Amino acid sequence: MGTSCACANATLYWGYIKRKHILPKWKEKLIFLRWFIDDKLGIWLGTPEDFNQFIDDINSYSQLKWETTGLNNTTNFLDLTISINSNGTITTKTYQKPTNLHLYIPPNSAHPPGILKSIIYGNLRRYWLQNTNIIDFMEITKQFAERLITRGYNKEKITNLFHKAARKLDGTKKIKRTNEDTIYLHWTWHPRDQGRSKLQVIFNETMKEKCGFNNLIIAYSRPKNLQDCLIKTKLSELEGCRVSTLLPPP
Secondary structure, three states: OOOOOHHHHHHHHHHHHHHHHHHHHHOOOEEEEEEEOOEEEEEEOOOHHHHHHHHHHHOOOOOOOOOOOOOOOEEEEOOEEEEEOOOOOEEEEEOOOOOOOOOOOOOOOOOOOHHHHHHHHHHHHHHHHHOOOHHHHHHHHHHHHHHHHHHOOOHHHHHHHHHHHHHHHOOOOOOOOOHHHEEEEEEEOOOOOOOHHHHHHHHHHHOHHHHOOOEEEEEEEOOOOHHHHHOOOOOOOOOOOOHHHHOOOO
């Protein structure tokens, strides 16, 4: 990728090319175009010969050449396989690259226990929205569970969390809480800390009736790791010279 701003520069450059050259010339045949960095998805109504001319055109603006899957009724775009069926309907299913190693956080990592719940619920919700057919959802869910178990997680624990996530996906209503009657406890998580349940019991027995709050939400943040110490993404500003003071007001 080169420098950290390579993606931003490429996006700006091709955004300009798209607006000034590509769309004005091909908008009658290219009726839909979306992209994420270097992945593009479009709907083409022209002839195959016109499409070949279009590819030659977009390849003429730099030394890099675009790879295309051609004109198909099925294509992979990001994490989706999108298909146009013979009856004109559109179906989607989850797509994962063959090179994906599925390196989920291992169970012996010092992360808050809620991280595993988030991983399971977030992925199952994404699979539920991505897959038009229930069979595809069931298949990718089975593969997801097997990969977590291979990673080292307990099968019984995984099964329990999958059932809880399924109930949420099934439309179970959650109790709404307001900020006015909720107090938040935010600290760095450690494997030897008191658990959430024990802290909730202490709050209910000692503070709930006296502090004026009915609910306690415990929010954990992970401790610093080697990546935080060795690979910093935040640049240090010169003293007395902030970036915001150099930019003109909007």
